[in-house]
Amino acid sequence: MSEATIQPTEHAAAPAPAAGHGHAPAPTGDVWGGGVRPYGAHSKKFGMWLFIVSDSITFAALLFAYSFVRMANLEWPTPFHAASILKSTTMTFVLLSSSLTMVLAVDRANKKQRDKASFWIMMTALGGLAFVVLHSWEWIELIHEWVQPAKAANGGVLPMMWGTFFAATGMHMLHVTAGVFYLVGLALQYKGGKFKPIDVEVAGLYWHFVDLVWMFVFPLIYLMSTKIE
Amino acid sequence: MGMVWFVVLLAVLAGVWLGLIFGAAAGWCALCAALGRANKDIVAFLRGEFLNPKAPAAHKEHGMSENYVVWGALLAMTLVEVGLAYMRLNLLVMLVTLMGLSLIKAALIVGFFMHMKFEKKSFVLTIVPATVITILLLDVVFPDGLRAYHFREERMQDEVKSVTEAGGEHP
Amino acid sequence: MSVAHEVDEEHEVHVHQEPTQFIWKYVFSTDHKVIGKQYYMLAVVAVVIGLTLSLMFRWHLATYDPQHMFLSPDTYLQVLTMHGTILVFMVLTTAPLGGFGNYFLPIQIGAVDMAFPRLNMLSFWLTLLSFITLLAAFFVPGGAPVSGWTGYPPLSAINSTTEGMGWGQTLWVGSIAIFCLASLVGAINFIVTTLDLRARGMTLLRMPLPCWAWFVTAVLALLSFAVLFAGGLLLILDRHLGTSFYIPAGVIFGAKELNHKGGSPLLYQHLFWFFGHPEVYIAILPGMGIVSHILATFSRKPIFGYKAMVYAIIAIGGIGFFVWGHHMFQSGMSPYVAVAFSLLTMTIGVPSAIKTFNWLGTLWMGNITCNSAMLFALGFVSLFVSGGISGIFLGQNAVDIYFHDTYFVVAHFHLIMGVAAMFSIAAGTYFWFPKMYGRFMNESLGKVHFWLTFVGVYSVFIPMHLMGLWGHPRRYSGMENAFLSNPFIPAMHNMVTAAAFVAVLAQLIFICNFFYSMFKGPVAPENPWNCTSLEWITTSPPKFDNFGGVEPVVNHDPYEYSVPGASKDYIMQTDPPEAAPAHAVGHD
Numbered sequence: 001m002s003e004a005t006i007q008p009t010e011h012a013a014a015p016a017p018a019a020g021h022g023h024a025p026a027p028t029g030d031v032w033g034g035g036v037r038p039y040g041a042h043s044k045k046f047g048m049w050l051f052i053v054s055d056s057i058t059f060a061a062l063l064f065a066y067s068f069v070r071m072a073n074l075e076w077p078t079p080f081h082a083a084s085i086l087k088s089t090t091m092t093f094v095l096l097s098s099s100l101t102m103v104l105a106v107d108r109a110n111k112k113q114r115d116k117a118s119f120w121i122m123m124t125a126l127g128g129l130a131f132v133v134l135h136s137w138e139w140i141e142l143i144h145e146w147v148q149p150a151k152a153a154n155g156g157v158l159p160m161m162w163g164t165f166f167a168a169t170g171m172h173m174l175h176v177t178a179g180v181f182y183l184v185g186l187a188l189q190y191k192g193g194k195f196k197p198i199d200v201e202v203a204g205l206y207w208h209f210v211d212l213v214w215m216f217v218f219p220l221i222y223l224m225s226t227k228i229e
Numbered sequence: 230m231g232m233v234w235f236v237v238l239l240a241v242l243a244g245v246w247l248g249l250i251f252g253a254a255a256g257w258c259a260l261c262a263a264l265g266r267a268n269k270d271i272v273a274f275l276r277g278e279f280l281n282p283k284a285p286a287a288h289k290e291h292g293m294s295e296n297y298v299v300w301g302a303l304l305a306m307t308l309v310e311v312g313l314a315y316m317r318l319n320l321l322v323m324l325v326t327l328m329g330l331s332l333i334k335a336a337l338i339v340g341f342f343m344h345m346k347f348e349k350k351s352f353v354l355t356i357v358p359a360t361v362i363t364i365l366l367l368d369v370v371f372p373d374g375l376r377a378y379h380f381r382e383e384r385m386q387d388e389v390k391s392v393t394e395a396g397g398e399h400p
Numbered sequence: 401m402s403v404a405h406e407v408d409e410e411h412e413v414h415v416h417q418e419p420t421q422f423i424w425k426y427v428f429s430t431d432h433k434v435i436g437k438q439y440y441m442l443a444v445v446a447v448v449i450g451l452t453l454s455l456m457f458r459w460h461l462a463t464y465d466p467q468h469m470f471l472s473p474d475t476y477l478q479v480l481t482m483h484g485t486i487l488v489f490m491v492l493t494t495a496p497l498g499g500f501g502n503y504f505l506p507i508q509i510g511a512v513d514m515a516f517p518r519l520n521m522l523s524f525w526l527t528l529l530s531f532i533t534l535l536a537a538f539f540v541p542g543g544a545p546v547s548g549w550t551g552y553p554p555l556s557a558i559n560s561t562t563e564g565m566g567w568g569q570t571l572w573v574g575s576i577a578i579f580c581l582a583s584l585v586g587a588i589n590f591i592v593t594t595l596d597l598r599a600r601g602m603t604l605l606r607m608p609l610p611c612w613a614w615f616v617t618a619v620l621a622l623l624s625f626a627v628l629f630a631g632g633l634l635l636i637l638d639r640h641l642g643t644s645f646y647i648p649a650g651v652i653f654g655a656k657e658l659n660h661k662g663g664s665p666l667l668y669q670h671l672f673w674f675f676g677h678p679e680v681y682i683a684i685l686p687g688m689g690i691v692s693h694i695l696a697t698f699s700r701k702p703i704f705g706y707k708a709m710v711y712a713i714i715a716i717g718g719i720g721f722f723v724w725g726h727h728m729f730q731s732g733m734s735p736y737v738a739v740a741f742s743l744l745t746m747t748i749g750v751p752s753a754i755k756t757f758n759w760l761g762t763l764w765m766g767n768i769t770c771n772s773a774m775l776f777a778l779g780f781v782s783l784f785v786s787g788g789i790s791g792i793f794l795g796q797n798a799v800d801i802y803f804h805d806t807y808f809v810v811a812h813f814h815l816i817m818g819v820a821a822m823f824s825i826a827a828g829t830y831f832w833f834p835k836m837y838g839r840f841m842n843e844s845l846g847k848v849h850f851w852l853t854f855v856g857v858y859s860v861f862i863p864m865h866l867m868g869l870w871g872h873p874r875r876y877s878g879m880e881n882a883f884l885s886n887p888f889i890p891a892m893h894n895m896v897t898a899a900a901f902v903a904v905l906a907q908l909i910f911i912c913n914f915f916y917s918m919f920k921g922p923v924a925p926e927n928p929w930n931c932t933s934l935e936w937i938t939t940s941p942p943k944f945d946n947f948g949g950v951e952p953v954v955n956h957d958p959y960e961y962s963v964p965g966a967s968k969d970y971i972m973q974t975d976p977p978e979a980a981p982a983h984a985v986g987h988d
Contacts (some may be wrong), residue, residue, distance in 0.1 A: 031351075034510070034954065035600030039352040043515045043596045046352075050588045053360045054626040060364040061630035061674075065645060065667055068370050072377035073662050074385060085311065092307050099342050100300045107293055156642050160662035163643030167634060201344075208342045215334045218307075219327040223314035363623045366721060370670045372734035377648075377664050 048202045052209045059213050066164040077161045078225040088222045091134045098127025099211045102204045109200040118191035125183035128176050135173055168217050175210045299341045306330050418944040430517035435524050436503030443495035446486050451904045453483040462897035476877035477546035484549030489579055490531050495825045496686035501614040507935040508608050510599025510952040512945050515592040519585050526582035534575035537568040545569040553646035553665045557638040573632050580629040583621045590618035601954035608933045608958040612710050613689025616717040617682050624678035631671030669731050673724035680817050681720045687824025691777040694831050695759055697931045698774040699766025702959040704758045712751035719748050729797040730804040738797045745795035752788055772846025776827035779854050780820050787816025808868025811861040819857045834924030838940040841917040849909045856903025863892045930970050933958055937974055
């Protein structure tokens with residue numbers, strides 16, 4: 001073949017008459033019969049869903065580990081006082097709202113409004129950034145208030161409860177941070193005419209997933225350990 | 230006779246364990262059904278229409294307004310959760326309630342924000358059951374967590390006993 | 401509404417220009433064929449290192465003398481750990497899946513490349529990074545870790561226990577974490593490719609069995625490596641940030657009780673084996689697929705029970721997730737759970753037996769050609785049966801209590817997971833070498849290689865079963881204890897070591913044959929084995945876009961050999977439908 005590019009439409013939309021080996025048309029109408037994507041979904045979207053499947057299992061394993069050690073221990077501190085809960089609730093609202101802006105971004109992208117889509121992606125990234133900032137503030141306070149004294153009293157060993165807290169929220173924060181970079185990069189390039197609506201949708205899937213994980217981390221880690229005066 | 234009981238016990242244990250896993254999976258499906266058309270999808274799957282869907286899934290038109298409602302519901306449920314956290318409930322009751330609410334929130338996010346409700350049923354059936362079953366399988370760690378708890382409880386009681394017997398103070 | 405209309409215009413198949421510069425063509429290539437070869441070469445390097453390590457500790461055991469030890473006990477454990485880790489992760493996981501899978505999955509389903517070529521490249525380079533990180537553990541202060549390929553805590557969770565448990569262990573965990581990411585990326589690519597990029601007419605039940613095996617393997621990798629990643633993360637936290645996920649109270653080390661409390665090593669074992677058992681199938685399932693393909697080709701018969709084979713692959717993969725607890729019968733796991741795990745483990749025997757009998761059914765009355773590829777495929781069946789039978793013993797928790805951590809276990813998993821998978825790699829190599837390099841490997845050397853390896857591995861592992869039955873524990877560097885009172889033990893060690901040397905040195909024949917044939921072997925035609933699947937319709941080696949711009953259309957099931965009434969004894973999958981008389985297609 002002189003030209004090394006197969007036109008996409010030729011492959012997917014208009015099955016060309018079979019050339020070379022075999023000349024009977026393949027069975028049509030059967031989405032599993034090959035030659036079409038069986039889910040009618042873009043491969044990138046399918047790939048991102050598979051990543052989400054795997055990553056949600058990683059988070060599940062972390063939360064199961066937390067539940068395991070909490071179950072196995074006779075005493076479990078419940079140290080989150082009202083200020084902490086207020087902060088984390090705000091973080092939850094910020095994250096949920098950033099999900100809504102992401103939905104708006106996908107909607108605008110599908111309507112081929114590049115500037116508006118880019119704006120809403122930026123808003124989403126801003127929400128993510130606010131989450132990271134609030135969470136870091138929270139971390140620093142908790143480290144000063146609880147962790148350093150406990151470690152000093154314990155010969156450098158972190159009490160179990162704090163281990164689980166930092167493992168689960170740290171992993172989540174890593175995902176949020178990565179997501180912020182992802183979104184900012186996408187927004188800038190999307191505005192410049194690069195990428196397609198499907199790329200925004202895929203980024204949206206990732207962002208909603210990060211939100212989804214927090215919907216389990218927040219009640220299990222924070223709300224199950226509130227300090228009731 | 231003892232052998233018979235042993236076999237019965239084994240069967241019951243395996244049954245309970247598998248029942249737990251698949252029961253929970255069924256619960257999840259029921260939840261999805263309450264939220265969308267999953268019920269029809271399952272029926273279609275049972276009829277064997279999974280590999281050869283009769284009609285291509287029509288992309289239902291849906292506006293943005295749905296998403297605002299979902300967002301509001303998510304915020305409201307979060308507030309309910311925070312309120313619950315201060316209600317001095319029994320730990321188990323609270324765990325079940327919080328997880329129940331979280332599952333509903335998750336279903337809303339997956340269904341609407343992540344668009345799963347509007348995907349082809351074959352796509353949903355590819356992604357969701359595998360994830361749910363794999364995650365639920367991890368439940369098997371909990372019997373060991375409980376055992377560790379009971380061992381530690383016994384050991385602590387032994388320690389308390391030995392201290393009391395030696396005439397010491399209750400720690 | 402036709403299906404084609406549903407696919408919107410953005411679904412495109414990117415076929416990049418073939419790069420011309422060396423570095424983009426052979427090093428940072430996104431071509432699945434180059435990446436497949438890169439994976440294969442990585443596995444070759446890893447297998448040389450891993451087998452050399454095994455010879456080191458076999459020599460140590462054969463020449464054991466408390467006064468003049470070949471390896472110190474610490475070094476022995478380091479060598480043992482690295483042998484296991486390198487072979488399990490860098491050979492058994494990379495060669496059959498990353499190597500052959502990358503090369504042949506797209507071609508066999510009629511695709512131009514993988515779904516995400518750049519992610520594919522990322523996956524390989526992450527694997528290489530992981531391999532280098534693992535090897536670096538040899539060279540840091542303290543050397544490689546000593547905790548075995550399973551890395552059980554508390555030993556692995558405390559970073560100052562003994563030689564190698566400092567940076568060596570940390571690098572080990574880091575390497576495994578990177579490997580998890582690489583596998584995740586690879587698995588996504590395999591699944592999407594298999595479902596989305598099949599050529600027209602290539603229905604799921606027309607895929608050759610290796611494709612099914614790679615697909616199911618990728619699903620296993622997707623779902624299981626995630627859990628190992630979480631487990632490894634917590635292990636790193638325990639080692640470096642003072643948490644106690646895996647360290648219970650009362651661990652006494654160096655006459656000092658540690659401050660850690662609250663954790664449980666059982667948690668690690670659950671997380672590890674949740675991955676670890678599917679990993680066994682990740683290693684062996686591609687082998688099953690490859691061997692099925694080869695057996696059908698060289699028996700000139702349709703594979704016996706194609707659908708049953710597919711369902712058995714799926715069943716093995718599925719049930720494989722429900723049985724990880726059988727690695728933990730002796731760990732203090734809840735005995736009720738153990739009973740359930742034991743029962744489920746037994747059920748794995750059913751699909752395994754389906755596969756075995758179907759292989760035999762395929763061979764039955766076949767027109768068998770015993771070339772090197774076929775010999776290794778037959779060897780695989782033999783080893784799979786031998787190793788599988790001891791699995792029936794070990795799967796029962798009452799029996800496992802006696803066999804746990806003895807040489808019996810070592811012999812069992814080496815036969816079924818290690819050597820059987822190696823045999824499938826060798827079989828695949830002899831079979832696909834003409835396609836990959838356009839030349840044949842030397843048949844005579846191949847047969848010598850087979851017989852030396854086959855006799856060699858059985859002579860290594862049959863005695864090890866016996867030693868295990870006598871109670872010889874695994875992972876012991878020295879035996880100046882009661883075990884020496886059995887006069888057969890040292891003799892057995894000598895014999896096993898001699899056989900191990902034979903079996904390992906036989907691989908040198910293979911490697912020489914491989915590299916010699918790459919340049920000097922006789923030139924191979926398009927379809928030297930008269931095989932039916934799609935890789936054989938293209939040139940040897942295939943062009944950059946696999947089919948030279950032709951879009952293959954599939955009209956036939958994958959194993960139509962000796963169809964009555966057909967003009968030749970095989971019908972290519974792409975032959976026109978008339979090639980087979982309508983009433984004569986055998987196995988549907």
